[in-house]
Amino acid sequence: MSYDAHFKVWRGDADGGGLVDYTVAVNEGEVVLDVIHRLQATEAADLAVRWNCKAGKCGSCSAEINGRPRLMCMTRMSVFDPAATVTVTPMRAFPVVRDLVTDVSFNYAKAREVPAFVPPPGVAAGEYRMRQEDVNRSQEFRKCIECFLCQDTCHVVRDHEENKPAFAGPRFLMRVAELDMHPLDAAEGAGLDRKRTAQDEHGLGYCNITKCCTEVCPEGIKITDNALIPLKERAADRKYDPLVWLGSKIRRRGA
Template identity: 80%
Template sequence: MGRDAHFRVWRGDAAGGDLQDYTVEVNEGEVVLDIIHRLQATQAGDLAVRWNCKAGKCGSCSAEINGRPRLLCMTRMSIFDPDETITVTPMRAFPVIRDLVTDVSFNYRKARQIPAFAPPPDLAPGEYRMQQVDVERSQEFRKCIECFLCQNVCHVVRDHEENKPAFAGPRFLIRAAELDMHPLDARTDRREFAREHQGIGLCNITKCCTEVCPEHIKITDNAIIPMKERVVDRSYDPLVWLGNKLFRRRRD
């Protein structure tokens, strides 16, 4: 049986905007994206929202619901109190285009900077062999749907615009970690790249990215912390440091 729900939806564009109030019908089993679509159909035909699959697999409908980054299509209306006002706003870390749609091109620029997978030169496609444990370890990170909720909630990106040139964000740190863990990736500079070009040192592992991941990827524990440890081992291990000094002296 249907009921009415009170929504506050951010309306505006890059020049500014504000929250507008709506009362919208809600039916059993619906998600927030259903209500946004009903709002478009009945009261706000020009409301801009990005979506595609409505199945939690495309990552398109990212927004903030009552201040928490979520997928609109995976947030059930049943989790809210019937008398609760539900506030829907665009992701705060990225520039607003219009209404709930943000410009996430920052993320695609960061993706293009990552060196691609480099298979061993002596193996042809079809000859790759991996242990199952290595498959499972990297497979977790491949579940990422690039909703960019982790990027949005990361305070290094969200609260400090000046960090964006130097910091890739959690989504791309797990990509670097995945490739560094991959037994068939022939590159040896992933750790240096994470330190010098992705700004892994700026991450202070608050785990907020893990908390909002709709695919339940353990971004911090399984990717960023191990990558940080490998970067530190490479850079600050006294034996490595001594070996580098001796090697340079011998070479000189």
């Protein structure tokens, strides 16, 4: 079944812009990105949009569709009433470059602030051994495709520009949590306390676990339940539980 859909697409740049109305053909089985491509081909050749794989794995085509952060290539037109207006706007949390393209360099800057995995001393890379349950735990977080939809929907980033210098956002707090859970990460022996840095340097305390990041993740990663809440619990134990604090001091002295 084919029909003509009413689209509102944000057009503009860093200096400003607004929604522009388009009527564009939709064919059965298509996704929003298909319609955007047809729009480029027929009515708006200069429409700027970022995309790559069109298979939900590169994370490039992130946008907001009817106000919800989504991948355009994974949002089927069949979820919308044919008579309804579909509104496509750029991710609100990041500066607009042009049209649907935003400057996501904030995220790469935050990625560089997270210290890398610290290999265990005396163990060669090919000799690493882990329990399968530990592998599975890390693998969930490794499914991230860097679409930054979780960063976009997080109200700490989205609604408060002043928080950005102190807050890494859910994607990179998840990375800290992954490393802190990793049984082979030797960061603590090297003098790096990931739980402390999560709180003091990456802004873990700003997160109030609303689970909005989990709700928009196209890979279904349980960011809040499996990464952020456990990391908060461990950070709180390290800082406020006297037995945990004493144990860490004894271990450090013994090392």
